[in-house]
Amino acid sequence: MVKAVQIQQFGSPEVMQVVDLPVGAVQAGQVRIRHHAVGVNFIDVYHRTGLYPNDLPLNLGMEAAGEVLEVGAGVEHLQAGDRVAYASGPLGSYTQERVMPAQNVCRLPDAISYETGAAMMLKGLTAQYLLKKCKPVEGLEPGDFVLFHAAAGGVGLIACQWAKLLGLKLIATAGSDEKCALALANGASFAINYRQDNFVQRVRDITGGKGVKVVYDSVGRDTWEGSLDCLQPFGLMITFGNASGPVPAFAPAVLAAKGSLYVTRQTLFAHTTSRERTQAMADDLFAVVADGTVNSHVEQRFALDDVRLAHEKLEARQTIGSTILLP
Incomplete structure (x- = not known):
């Protein structure tokens, strides 16, 4: 026993x-x-x-x-x-x-x-498939901007380090200045305290208004709408968790209106x-x-x-x- x-x-x-x-x-x-x-x-x-x-x-x-x-x-x-x-x-x-x-x-x-x-x-392994196997339609190259929510968590800190190794400019979000500092210390190029700042506006400022190629989102409901607004045309929204609750139902036409976006719901176990x-x-x-x-x-x-x-x-x-x- x-x-x-x-x-x-x-x-x-x-x-x-x-x-x-x-x-x-x-x-x-x-x-x-x-x-x-x-x-x-x-x-x-x-x-x-x-x-x-x-x-x-x-x-x-x-x-x-x-x-x-x-x-x-x-x-x-x-x-x-x-x-x-x-x-x-x-x-x-x-x-x-x-x-x-x-x-x-x-x-x-x-x-x-x-x-x-x-x-x-x-x-x-989650960070591995997110960064290596989930690619936007126009590809992901060194120097590209990506957004990673909850970046001071276990997956996020590994992703920050691995993204830096791949040459990506990872924009991290977290819920405190301490967590933002931790993300930066682990390779994030930028960090946003979402409790103090509008992360959508900050992402637009950081990227010169262009937005990011990919959003990695394990938060779910609370970040869904804002995440779509952070993407550049043909960008990829990867939702892989529901920490704040499930993503609400949405009309596919929203993806067209926001720039012909792509959305995928990934799990490790499919890989x-x-x-x-x-x-x-x-x-x-x-x-x-x-x-x-x-x-x-x-x-x-x-x-x-x-x-x-x-x-x-x-x-x-x-x-x-x-x-x-x-x-």
């Missing part, structure tokens, strides 16, 4: 309970992993509240790093004793130990700690449908983390028993960088 976080109903952080559950036997194609660190992400909030519905009871979490204890038949890329990390389903990473499919479990280089591995997989694709993305991420180009800032650590507090601070936007649980 191991400790795990489970919900019996959807709702506030109070619905999360730390319970004792059996690990289960390893079947073909599976591995058993002892977790050393577990990632906490906003998608976990969506699962907890039911915004992304799942069957109940539900074990939460989808990111962790640890050690392989046992390997099932047919698993060839892993063996007992391997250091590994993952960001994939099925849900249930908020636990000390688990059995799960081996397909999207990646070997973690010795140069990367378990804490960094748990903090970077979901966020880092990790095979072991080969997942490993290639992870290798790209591991390379820039191992050489120090990209750092995953672990700024909040909580015991598994304190998972409610971790979610409360995340939802209140009282966190910076990455948050992990230590089981």
Whole structure:
């Protein structure tokens, strides 16, 4: 039996309970992993509240790093004793130990700690597909302006660093001067405190009225209209989260009126449908983390028993960088 976080109903952080559950036997194609660190992400909030519905009871979490204890038949890329990390389903990473499919479990280089591995997989792979796989119709070249909301969060800080490496002029938004300074220190070219300034007007000023080629938006409802107004003609709006609530319904004609814009709603898991694709993305991420180009800032650590507090601070936007649980 191991400790795990489970919900019996959807709702506030109070619905999360730390319970004792059996690990289960390893079947073909599976591995058993002892977790050393577990990632906490906003998608976990969506699962907890039911915004992304799942069957109940539900074990939460989808990111962790640890050690392989046992390997099932047919698993060839892993063996007992391997250091590994993952960001994939099925849900249930908020636990000390688990059995799960081996397909999207990646070997973690010795140069990367378990804490960094748990903090970077979901966020880092998300930044990888956003910057490398989601391109505007006219392409994305060094010197181009892009806008990244919530840039002081876990995904945002990785994106700031990686965008600088790619030569992009990333305009960051965040909710405090402290968070803006953090985004700038991690490679953002400009930063806007959206609580003090009109980010649409500031983006227009920064870009000489042209707007940006791409907006990366995990905030959702609160930034949707303004984000569209920041795009240049044929620009790409990438919505990949709903921190402020779901984006409201809109008429496609709005996109024509605002400059023949493109909109896409992305998820990481559409990009990790095979072991080969997942490993290639992870290798790209591991390379820039191992050489120090990209750092995953672990700024909040909580015991598994304190998972409610971790979610409360995340939802209140009282966190910076990455948050992990230590089981």
